[in-house]
Amino acid sequence: MKKVLIFVTNHATLGDTDEANGTFAPELTHALDVFLKADIYYDLVSINGGKAPLYGTDIDDDEVNARILANDEFQKRINNTLVASKINVDDYDAIFYPGGFGLLSDLAINETVAKLSAKHYENGGLLAAVCHGPAGLLPVTLSNGNKLLQNIVVTGFTREEEVDYGTIDKVPFLLEESLTRLARQYRKGQPWAELIVEDNRVITGQNPGSAHAVAAALVKQLV
Secondary structure (H helix, E strand, C coil): CCEEEEECCCCCECCCCCCECCEEHHHHHHHHHHHHHCCCEEEEEECCCECCCEECCCCCCCHHHHHHHCCHHHHHHHCCEEEHHHCCHHHCCEEEECCCHHHHHCCCCCHHHHHHHHHHHHCCCEEEEECCHHHHHCCCECCCCCEHHHHCEECCCCHHHHHHHCCCCCCCCCHHHHHHHHCCEECCCCCCCCCEEEECCEEEECCHHHHHHHHHHHHHHHC
16 A cells, blocks of 8 residues: 655744644645545654644535544544654655645754655655645755755745735745745746646645645556
8 A cells, every 4th residue: 555644734823923823724635535535545744743733624615624624533643643753754655745834834944854855755755745835845955965956846835825815924934935946947827726746756736726636646656
């Protein structure tokens, strides 16, 4: 059975504000729906382990989100995430970073997780991320000293989408700007339109509506 390691954030607010945050639930649940239907196993892993904060858990008219959130096994896992430093990354066939603003404050700068993703990638593994999830790829440094994204084309949450969402002045940093500076190329489509980019075993999606497509592209490469 194929296995996907999913990194989720421990950071429970939007940057330094007091606004409740974490991982944006639909970006996780819509991906999990794809993985589970393809009989792909998953583990939820965070820097500190334990309960991982979610937001976007009460969205109307999102059957997939509601169904996965109501699943007892999922609740057990999101409330008892594994500790990143204690997992064996060799046990996994792919790594996935769902988005949410929380990871801009921890996974985007954490060296322990970055080293796990670098090892996985250099051993031939797949990396995928959606919305703000690509921020988790920013600190990934390969064994030759180069940043992973230097030779990768990516997408991620856009400046226009930050403006629309009302977070442009609240985020710790602007993801579009960081990706544009570091990656070989940053691509974006219309605000809120589905867009994924696949480049050299790295799959990225622009926004929440791209989560299903990112997961489907990952599954296609795994099976």
